[in-house]
Amino acid sequence: MAETTGSTDPANPTTDSISPPDSKINHAASLDYWNGVPATSNAMLAMLGNYPWYTRIDLRGSKTFLNKIRRMISGATTEGKLKSAVDCGAGVGRVTEGFLSHVCEVVDAVEPVEKFTAVLQASPLKASGAVGNVYVMGIEEWVPEKKYDLIWTQFCVGHVTDVQLGTYLVRCRKALVETGVIVFKENISTDPNGWDMYDEEDSSVTRTDGKFRALFKEAGLNVIASELQLGFPKNFKLLPVRFYALRPKS
Numbered sequence: 001m002a003e004t005t006g007s008t009d010p011a012n013p014t015t016d017s018i019s020p021p022d023s024k025i026n027h028a029a030s031l032d033y034w035n036g037v038p039a040t041s042n043a044m045l046a047m048l049g050n051y052p053w054y055t056r057i058d059l060r061g062s063k064t065f066l067n068k069i070r071r072m073i074s075g076a077t078t079e080g081k082l083k084s085a086v087d088c089g090a091g092v093g094r095v096t097e098g099f100l101s102h103v104c105e106v107v108d109a110v111e112p113v114e115k116f117t118a119v120l121q122a123s124p125l126k127a128s129g130a131v132g133n134v135y136v137m138g139i140e141e142w143v144p145e146k147k148y149d150l151i152w153t154q155f156c157v158g159h160v161t162d163v164q165l166g167t168y169l170v171r172c173r174k175a176l177v178e179t180g181v182i183v184f185k186e187n188i189s190t191d192p193n194g195w196d197m198y199d200e201e202d203s204s205v206t207r208t209d210g211k212f213r214a215l216f217k218e219a220g221l222n223v224i225a226s227e228l229q230l231g232f233p234k235n236f237k238l239l240p241v242r243f244y245a246l247r248p249k250s
């Protein structure tokens with residue numbers, strides 16, 4: 001699935017050595033790739049390898065993880081819906097439609113591909129007010145205009161460099177309400193040498209767990225919980241998917 005080129009020193013994952021994988025990221029190439037994916041109701045499945053069962057397992061796992069986090073955060077109510085969330089790298093709104101809109105009153109979205117955001121804009125969720133602002137831009141450009149209970153970032157950070165990801169995390173940290181939480185749900189590198197992996201097909205990087213944790217720390221965030229998404233059939237040899245729940249360091 002992902003090709004490994006370039007290197008990052010595994011012992012010091014934020015220190016780039018020669019030609020680090022994220023230096024190969026080309027935003028124009030990523031957007032070309034995603035613009036070539038049909039923006040139909042099946043688009044999310046196409047993005048996820050056309051496995052219809054994938055999205056069911058994925059969304060159920062997300063709901064269970066968020067419930068755990070809500071129980072952990074002192075002062076946060078576990079009853080009822082959260083007030084506001086944002087779905088970052090939202091695509092056509094698979095996560096918003098299948099999960100976030102069930103647990104949050106209003107869900108904003110950040111997504112750079114206009115034909116995907118057009119699907120969200122035209123959805124009944126937008127008409128009902130369950131989808132709020134839709135920002136047509138990459139996460140590297142997005143500057144939050146309000147505070148959120150939940151900033152959900154899934155399967156998209158591979159499209160930004162380590163530096164861009166670091167500054168995005170700092171902006172997200174500052175955009176949380178007092179009991180707010182950032183959740184990352186991302187593929188994890190399986191490179192045998194512990195390197196991030198560059199994938200030429202969509203010009204993205206799959207990071208190691210160590211790299212993610214170093215970036216979270218640098219951005220002033222604590223990992224309050226982290227676990228693997230379970231339940232994907234092993235014979236498909238998919239990359240591991242890991243959740244991280246992040247709160248500002250006190």
Ligand SMILES: C[S@@+](CC[C@H](N)C(=O)[O-])C[C@H]1O[C@@H](n2cnc3c(N)ncnc32)[C@H](O)[C@@H]1O
Pocket residue numbers: 030031034044047048088089090091092094095110111112113116137138139140154155156159160
């Ligand atoms: C694998 S899809 C995931 C979509 C959605 N998060 C989901 O899980 O169904 C990756 C998404 O990242 C978007 N993307 C590409 N570059 C991005 C960037 N710089 N910032 C945010 N999202 C980006 C793509 O357009 C695409 O919608």
